[in-house]
Amino acid sequence: MSESITAVLVRAAEFTASGKPRQAIDLLRPALVANPLHAEAWCRLAAAHLDAGEPDPALDAAKRALVLDGDQAWAQRLAALSLSELGRQSEAVVAARESVRRKPTDWRCQVVLSEVLAADPTTRAEAVDVAHHATRLAPTEARAFQVLGDAALRARNWGTAERAYRTALRLDPTDDDIRANLATVRRKRGGGAAGAPTATSGPLPEEVLNAAHAIAWQVASRVAALLVSGGLLLLFAGMPRPTPLLGWFSGLLVLGTLALVGRTVLFARKTQRLALYRVTRHRPKLATVTVLFAVTLLLLTAWTTALFLGATTMQPLVFAWIISLVAGSVVVLVGQGKPRR
Incomplete structure (x- = not known):
């Protein structure tokens, strides 16, 4: 079993290094079910969650590592970064100072x-x-x-x-x-x-852009799930001939997507909000996904309007769904980009 968990850790590290933290998370979780006392695996999981923009589960994983016999300085570093991204700065400083105390060199x-x-x-x-x-x-x-x-x-x-x-x-x-x-x-x-x-x-400083990138990529994952699943339901519901009633559901899908993005911007801190506006200049993959989702929403809006005016075509919906599927595939397969841990 030790060889098995070692191989998992190597593969997880490779996924994280190549900017695919989600694959690392999916690999580590079942391994930790079989090896719940493996401190390094918990640290790897915490680092992957941080790179995926998920500080809450990252902090939970770091805490699990802290109670085990492993690299306590690493676990404290991960806890400090998680706490900082959660806005708990005083606790983050305590954890960071403890990591330095344990490994000052x-x-x-x-x-x-x-x-x-x-x-x-x-x-x-x-x-x-x-x-x-x-x-x-x-x-x-x-x-x-x-x-x-x-x-x-x-x-x-x-x-x-x-x-x-x-x-x-x-x-x-x-x-x-x-x-x-x-x-x-x-x-x-x-x-x-x-x-x-x-x-x-x-x-903006790199740490601000990294934080904004993690938030934006997390939102992109949710938007992808919403548009792909919602578009598929509309395709089935619109066969063989869509009606104006379907326009209400299409409109709700557009409004729901906009509300998801707007909520993220509204509840972000001031510096993060500015970084969210600018981060696509520095992250071409995120910029590509953003453009694809914007085109999808424009097509859905046009199709919704056409339905209310009596149109019976399905082509805009088909194109919108295909584009959202491509964007969703990029989100799933590419990951966030450069890891930070």
């Missing part, structure tokens, strides 16, 4: 502590110091310098932020987020006091 613990400290304006100076320490522990890790840049950006320390992002980009030239943040820092540094970072101008 692990740069990843320092990075997580810096991330959660940077969320509070009163501890941003400390966040920069902690991130500096992480870069000394891991001078070849782009992520450590990226987090230093993020913390310095929030603290309006333009010089430190620019140097950190330049180093991170040198270590990882393919990261577009680092490149965008470096451009932001250079612009704001050149503008002096007038270039102070605001929530309404310039590219």
